[in-house]
Amino acid sequence: MTEPVISVRDLRVEFVTRKGILRAIDGVSFDIMPGEVLGVVGESGAGKSVTGSAIIGLIEPPGRIAGGEIRLHGQRIDNLDPESLRRIRGRKIAMIFQDPLTSLNPLYRVGEQLVETILTHTDLGPAAARARAIDLLNEVGIPAPERRIDGYPHEFSGGMRQRVVIALALCAEPDFIVADEPTTALDVSVQAQIIALIRKLCRERGTAVMLVTHDMGVIAETADRVAVMYAGRVAEIGPVRDVVKHPLHPYAKGLMGAIPTLEAEAERLVQIPGSMPRLSNIPLGCAFNPRCERVFDRCRVERPDPNVPRFGLEGEAPLMPGHHVACHLYTRKTVETAS
Amino acid sequence: MMAQTKPSETFVEVRDLKRVFDVSRPWLNRVIERQPKAFLKAVDGLSFEIRRGETFALVGESGSGKSTVARMAVGLLPVSGGTVTIDGVSMTAVKDSQTRQQLRKRIQMIFQDPYASLNPRWRVERIIAEPIHAFGLLKGEQVTARVGELLTLVGLHPDDGRKYPHEFSGGQRQRIAIARALASSAEFIVCDEPTSALDVSVQAQILNLMRDLQKEFGLTYLFISHNLAVVRHMADRIGVMYLGRLVEISEGKRLFSAPRHPYTRMLLDAVPDLGMTGRQRQMVAGEIPNPINPPTGCTFHPRCPLANERCKREAPAMLDGVACHAVQEGRVP
Numbered sequence: 140m141t142e143p144v145i146s147v148r149d150l151r152v153e154f155v156t157r158k159g160i161l162r163a164i165d166g167v168s169f170d171i172m173p174g175e176v177l178g179v180v181g182e183s184g185a186g187k188s189v190t191g192s193a194i195i196g197l198i199e200p201p202g203r204i205a206g207g208e209i210r211l212h213g214q215r216i217d218n219l220d221p222e223s224l225r226r227i228r229g230r231k232i233a234m235i236f237q238d239p240l241t242s243l244n245p246l247y248r249v250g251e252q253l254v255e256t257i258l259t260h261t262d263l264g265p266a267a268a269r270a271r272a273i274d275l276l277n278e279v280g281i282p283a284p285e286r287r288i289d290g291y292p293h294e295f296s297g298g299m300r301q302r303v304v305i306a307l308a309l310c311a312e313p314d315f316i317v318a319d320e321p322t323t324a325l326d327v328s329v330q331a332q333i334i335a336l337i338r339k340l341c342r343e344r345g346t347a348v349m350l351v352t353h354d355m356g357v358i359a360e361t362a363d364r365v366a367v368m369y370a371g372r373v374a375e376i377g378p379v380r381d382v383v384k385h386p387l388h389p390y391a392k393g394l395m396g397a398i399p400t401l402e403a404e405a406e407r408l409v410q411i412p413g414s415m416p417r418l419s420n421i422p423l424g425c426a427f428n429p430r431c432e433r434v435f436d437r438c439r440v441e442r443p444d445p446n447v448p449r450f451g452l453e454g455e456a457p458l459m460p461g462h463h464v465a466c467h468l469y470t471r472k473t474v475e476t477a478s
Numbered sequence: 479m480m481a482q483t484k485p486s487e488t489f490v491e492v493r494d495l496k497r498v499f500d501v502s503r504p505w506l507n508r509v510i511e512r513q514p515k516a517f518l519k520a521v522d523g524l525s526f527e528i529r530r531g532e533t534f535a536l537v538g539e540s541g542s543g544k545s546t547v548a549r550m551a552v553g554l555l556p557v558s559g560g561t562v563t564i565d566g567v568s569m570t571a572v573k574d575s576q577t578r579q580q581l582r583k584r585i586q587m588i589f590q591d592p593y594a595s596l597n598p599r600w601r602v603e604r605i606i607a608e609p610i611h612a613f614g615l616l617k618g619e620q621v622t623a624r625v626g627e628l629l630t631l632v633g634l635h636p637d638d639g640r641k642y643p644h645e646f647s648g649g650q651r652q653r654i655a656i657a658r659a660l661a662s663s664a665e666f667i668v669c670d671e672p673t674s675a676l677d678v679s680v681q682a683q684i685l686n687l688m689r690d691l692q693k694e695f696g697l698t699y700l701f702i703s704h705n706l707a708v709v710r711h712m713a714d715r716i717g718v719m720y721l722g723r724l725v726e727i728s729e730g731k732r733l734f735s736a737p738r739h740p741y742t743r744m745l746l747d748a749v750p751d752l753g754m755t756g757r758q759r760q761m762v763a764g765e766i767p768n769p770i771n772p773p774t775g776c777t778f779h780p781r782c783p784l785a786n787e788r789c790k791r792e793a794p795a796m797l798d799g800v801a802c803h804a805v806q807e808g809r810v811p
Contacts, residue, residue, distance in 0.1 A: 182677035298765055326539035327704065329765055331748035353677060356707075356750030383752055397682035399711035401734055401751050407689070408682035408711065414647055 142213060143170035144315050144347035145194060149207035150217075152186075152193050152371075154418075156201065161418040163189045163202070165371045168446070171315070174345040176338070178362030178379065180355060180394075184415055186371040187351045191317040193217070194349070195234050196224045211315065230260045233308035237320035239300035242307075243292040249276075249303050250288035253310060260311035275306040279336060298329035305336065312344070319351045334361050355398050359383050364461070367391045370416055370426035373445050377462030387449075387464040390427045425467070437467045489565055489698050490528040490551070490666060496559035497521040497546050501770060518770050520546040522722040523560070525796070528666075528715075533692070533699040535709040535730075537745075538719035539766050544702045547719075548670045551700055552587050553578075564666060583613040586659035590671035592651035596643040602629075602654055603639030609662040628657040632687060649680035656687065660695070668700045673708060685712060706749050710734055718742050721769055721777040723793075726800045738800045738810070740782045776803065784809055 152164035164186045171177045179187045192198050194209055196216070209217040211231060216224065236242040244252060253272035257263055263271060269288075276284035279302040292300055301321065308316055318337065322330040338361055341348055350362055358365050359379060366376040367388065375388040386392045396409025413430045416422060422429055428438040442465075449469035451457040458469070502508060502515040521543045528534040536544045549555040551562055553569050562569040564585065567577045586609070589595040596605055603625045610616050616624055626636030632653040643651055652672060659667050672688070673681040685708065691697060703709050709716055709730075716733050718726045718741065726739040737743045764781040767773055775792050779785040784804040794801045804810050 182679060296765055326766065327706070327745060327750075328539060328748045331750065334750065354750065355678070355752055359752045360750040394679060395752065397679045398752060399682075399685070399705075399707040401707050401710060401746070401749060405711070407686050410682050410686055411679045414649065414680065 141172060143172050144212065145171045145349070146210040146213070147190075147194065147207070148210075150190070150193060150204070150209065151206035152189055152198060152202060153205040154202045158419060162205075162421070163371050163418060164193065165421075166207070167368075167371070167373050168207075169366055169373065169376060171347040171349060173314070173347055174341050175364065176341055176348045176350055176362045178358035178365040179349060179351045179368060180353060180358050180365060181368035182353060182394075182415055184370075184418070185368040187353075187368055188319050189371075190368070191234070191319050191349060191351050194315075195228055195232050195317050197234075229256065229313075230311040231313055232315045232317065233311070233313040235301075235304055235308050235316060235318040235321045237323050239297060239304045239324065240292070242304050243300060245292050248289050248291055249295070253288070253303075253307060256307055256310040271310075272306075275309055276303070278309070278340075279303075279306045280332070281306075297325055298332065301325060301329075301333055302336070305333070305340075309340065309344075313346065315347045315349070317349045317351070320353070321350070322357055323352065323354070330357070337361060355383070355395065367394065370421050371418070372426055373465060374427065375462075375464045375466075376445065377464075378459065381459045381462045387458070387462070387469060388427075388466050389431045389433055389468070391464075425465070433468055435467070441467070443467050487529055488527045489530040490534075490700070491563040492527070492547075492551070492560070493525050493563070494560035495521055495524040495547065495550060495557060495562065497543075497550060497555065498558045516770055519722050519772070520769065521550070524719075524722070524724055525560075526717050526724065526727060528698055528700060530698055531692070531696045532714040533701050533712050535701040535703060535713035535716045536719055537703060537706060537709050537716060539704060539745075541721070541766055541769055542719040543722040543769075544704075544719055545670055546722075548587070548668045548700060548702050552585050552668050553582070554587070583609065583615070583662040584665045586662065586664035586667050588652070588655050588659050588667060588669045588672045591675050592648055592655055593643075593675075595655055596651055598643050600642075601639065602641055602643065602646075605643070605654060606639070606658045606661050609658060613662050615662060624661070625657075628660055631660065631691070632657045633683075647680075648676050649683055652676065652680075652684050653687065656684075656691070660691065663695075665696070666698045666700070668702070670702045671704070672701075674703065674705065681708070688712070706734075706745065707751065718745070721766065721772050723777065724796060724801065725778065726802075727796070728799055738805050739802050740784055740804065740810070741778050744781070776801075 148168050150164055150167045151162060154161045154163055167190055169177060181187050193204055198204060204217050208215055216227060250272055254268045257268040257271055273284045273288055276288060281287050281299060281302055295303060322333050325333060334357060337348060340346060352358060362379045364377060365379045365382045367374045369390050375382060375391045386395050393409055393411040399408060411430055424440050425438045425443050428434045445463045445465035449458055449464055497520045499518045499520055501518045503513060524547060536547060538544050550557050557570050564581060567581045569578060606625045606628055607621050610621055610624060625639050629636050629638055634653055673684050676684060701712055713730045716728055716730055717724045720741050726742050737746050773780050774790060776789045776794050779789040789803050794803045797806055
């Protein structure tokens, strides 16, 4: 049994505001294995990006990690002092941001930015670092890297810039990459190239990736497993095929039905009434209960735990191993089955 | 009163539409650096028709000129050449200026960013009533009643009119924008990426609302989007744009079942889709070229697997819904 690269247990992130404490992440747990891509989906405000930032240690005051633990190769990293965290960040854990324009410094040549990162995190000398930078640019598919390495970010197109950002993330050969909406700012044809690149890197290097995006299509294609988040909690997590084809949580079902696809023939899209609750006003029990069609009494008082064993409903696809859902619907009703 | 025009099958007709932007450096730089003036052909000879009551969609990647077409269609941007005719009235010719004023209230636009398209200092009721006042359609109490009616129509509460835009979520703001577009009983609505700033579940609500309104009022939509799945869901007919030109026009579903132009095929191949889990796809090469200095002949030829000498030399004309030498010569497998 291989050990997970990243292991998150019962993570809670809070933001202290004038109006009180807002809990942005509330009891999130998952593992990511070497070479695995975990997709994290959800709508804006679901806590996807905050989860990523918490792992990489970029939660700034007034935000704070209020509970739970994050382990990298079994070692806790959520309680490290800033200096030790800085040494891990970049070397062991890297991040790819959404907007390649703001994550590169426009005043420095891309080569300088790559070489600086390599010098900081590895023992290579300046000449070797430059050679490595050219290798990296080549690996992420930038044509004529010997020449392009001396270009400024504005001389690159959006897709090429995002490749540079990926090369930057790879500088120190990290074990784990948080990719926060890496393709959202790109056109579809370029997006497909970046997705293929991320997949290839995972396979070849065994890097674990947490891919945060709101685009289910990207997840369906890139991720091995997917976690659906709602109001700071994991509603459903499982192998991507099972979650996409047979979502269990009523929210996940609605979300999949709401997405227009290139194949399905639908006159109307599935509509989830209402909108996500504000963090200051998360309902008691299951956070989705006011919008849920199949709500019953228990949902309003008791919060469903994604880790208790669940059972498939009659007439629906059976629950696959590794597929967890935080929903009371899938609790076996012992009384009913007995009678 | 509304100008009486004979009902026609074709509601909007765009002929050979062109738009050139001057992107030259300042005069002094040009003189010192001996540079010629530079022009960007954002839209280069576009022709299409929209039938009454249908949704015509334009798709394409960023920089293909979709939004420029939208702005010219409603008259927000003067054209550099060609004509736009809506219900028999030219939007471009000078002589029709009187009838054009009559036409304007029948045309409205919904923008991409509902945070930028609503005045943050105005109450919602004032935002929605603006077209009513601008065209002098109703007065006094009637305006309030009409605003309440419009708010109900788009799924909000009449009392919401007293609130300011910041009190609403993105989806609700887009509903307000739709209510404003309907305020002057518009028949033709240009929607420029109406849902790309929204979350998927909210997007579904807005797309469903737009369809319901279309059925109810017989609206005609020009729908601009880069999202092929959304376009497939909404459009009756689709035009695919590449570098300011239309490369293919097709009935909605057929574009997806039988794409003809190599660019359309490439686009469809590239879209990540829910059904694509675990499937291997053909890699897409290259990016959209710089429109200031577009390739010669067919602008897609540097990325096209079927390009030959003729494609590099000669721009293909739109024939039978597709502008491609390879398709017309039967070289497409």
